[in-house]
Amino acid sequence: MRPPAVDVAGLDVTRGNRPVLSGLDLKIQAATVTGLLGPSGCGKTTLMRSIVGVQRIDSGRVTVLGAPAGSARLRSRVAYMPQAPAVYLDLSVRENLHYFARLAGVGQARVAEVMATVGMAPRRDQLVGSLSGGEHARTSLAAALLGDPALLVLDEPTVGLDPVLRAELWGAFHALAAEGTTLLVSSHVMDEAAECDALLLMREGRILADTTPAVLRRRTGEADLGRAFLSVIQTPA
Amino acid sequence: MSPRRALFTAERVLQQIRHDRRTIALLLIVPAGLLVLLRYVLDSRPQVFQAVGAPLCGLFPFVVMFLITSIAMLRERTTGTLERLMTLPLSKLDLLAGYALAFGTLAAAQAVVVCTVGFAVLGLDAAHGVWLVALLAVGNAVLGMALGLFVSAFARSEFQAVQFMPALILPQLLLSGLFIARDQMAPALESVSRALPFTYAYDALARATGAPPLGGELTVDVAVIALATVAALALGAATLRRRTA
Numbered sequence: 444m445r446p447p448a449v450d451v452a453g454l455d456v457t458r459g460n461r462p463v464l465s466g467l468d469l470k471i472q473a474a475t476v477t478g479l480l481g482p483s484g485c486g487k488t489t490l491m492r493s494i495v496g497v498q499r500i501d502s503g504r505v506t507v508l509g510a511p512a513g514s515a516r517l518r519s520r521v522a523y524m525p526q527a528p529a530v531y532l533d534l535s536v537r538e539n540l541h542y543f544a545r546l547a548g549v550g551q552a553r554v555a556e557v558m559a560t561v562g563m564a565p566r567r568d569q570l571v572g573s574l575s576g577g578e579h580a581r582t583s584l585a586a587a588l589l590g591d592p593a594l595l596v597l598d599e600p601t602v603g604l605d606p607v608l609r610a611e612l613w614g615a616f617h618a619l620a621a622e623g624t625t626l627l628v629s630s631h632v633m634d635e636a637a638e639c640d641a642l643l644l645m646r647e648g649r650i651l652a653d654t655t656p657a658v659l660r661r662r663t664g665e666a667d668l669g670r671a672f673l674s675v676i677q678t679p680a
Numbered sequence: 681m682s683p684r685r686a687l688f689t690a691e692r693v694l695q696q697i698r699h700d701r702r703t704i705a706l707l708l709i710v711p712a713g714l715l716v717l718l719r720y721v722l723d724s725r726p727q728v729f730q731a732v733g734a735p736l737c738g739l740f741p742f743v744v745m746f747l748i749t750s751i752a753m754l755r756e757r758t759t760g761t762l763e764r765l766m767t768l769p770l771s772k773l774d775l776l777a778g779y780a781l782a783f784g785t786l787a788a789a790q791a792v793v794v795c796t797v798g799f800a801v802l803g804l805d806a807a808h809g810v811w812l813v814a815l816l817a818v819g820n821a822v823l824g825m826a827l828g829l830f831v832s833a834f835a836r837s838e839f840q841a842v843q844f845m846p847a848l849i850l851p852q853l854l855l856s857g858l859f860i861a862r863d864q865m866a867p868a869l870e871s872v873s874r875a876l877p878f879t880y881a882y883d884a885l886a887r888a889t890g891a892p893p894l895g896g897e898l899t900v901d902v903a904v905i906a907l908a909t910v911a912a913l914a915l916g917a918a919t920l921r922r923r924t925a
Binding site: 532 | 689695759760761766924
């Protein structure tokens, strides 16, 4: 078995005076799509930021692709799509991707590829600020895909997208995983959980379950993953 | 540090401004327009217009770049693009150098317009050459940019960021000696003015546009401007954190 792509041990994070993550342990297997699910405010974004290395942590160890999270040599191997549409609203889709591609050191052919992947090619010359929320998210996702990263950390990448596009993107995620990319995808939409190879269910800064869709269904006796999640989350810890 | 990444960043910043035609127009026209206004306000006092208007040509870019940079950097912080940049192979120095290049270029354009209007049209006198005024204007603009970058870390909203102009720049303008000689101020204020970077920006311009021969003092002024710029950039770099709470 390959070493895990992400290995988190005893991670503690406090923001303000509030503990957000407490003593978190988890491993994410390489070349899989792992879903990170939980109610809003449970610490999903903080965990993702810790893995990418932009979160100040109190204690614990976060190892990504064999190196401490946030190391300089990981910057070309790990890509992050934050929840905020972290793209320039006063640039066109193409200009945004052009800039991020140059920083990532990839060619302009790649810009055209990722625009096609997220279905933004027809809007390439529009200013991002004039586009819809879903289109912001797609542009931001395209920017994360640019550098062909070994680990992709995507914070709610499918928010505000129509079902057809959402299905296409999940197809793209699995294609990437099949080529060896590891994906960590957060979502609060339970029907997306079924798309994941592995599931991390979070509540109040802890991992409630590190499982797979099939195991979760069996354990809870619920065919519907939304109900299964509710039954796990409502069980007193 | 990678000069190429700094250039890519400068190009991106200029591209953002290029999409905003009105900002470009305001950048280029407003300082020249204010200078024309001042010329006719001081219609009966041509010596005062020379004493105030000539240095002003090189001070406008300082004020404007301070404002624009603090807003631009605040946007990078609040929209998440700074966080994204911090996960990419881009050093903080590349980012700062990119900003300095982009806003330095804009400042040069602004300086050319305002100096043309001031010295060629309104008849102001640049005793030691217009090129010296223009060069000082660009240097001052980079200082203003560096200060704007630094203070943007202390603003949580654009409302706060614009207030930093009257809070931090206007007092420096009043104390610089532009309106009244520093030795005629209350002694305490004169001492304070000596510690403010804007004072040296004004002083250099007053020497460049004044009749007396340029002495070693201009070198001192320029050195202080350069040091203050480096210090502000270092402080600005310290506020760009890869890891945040």
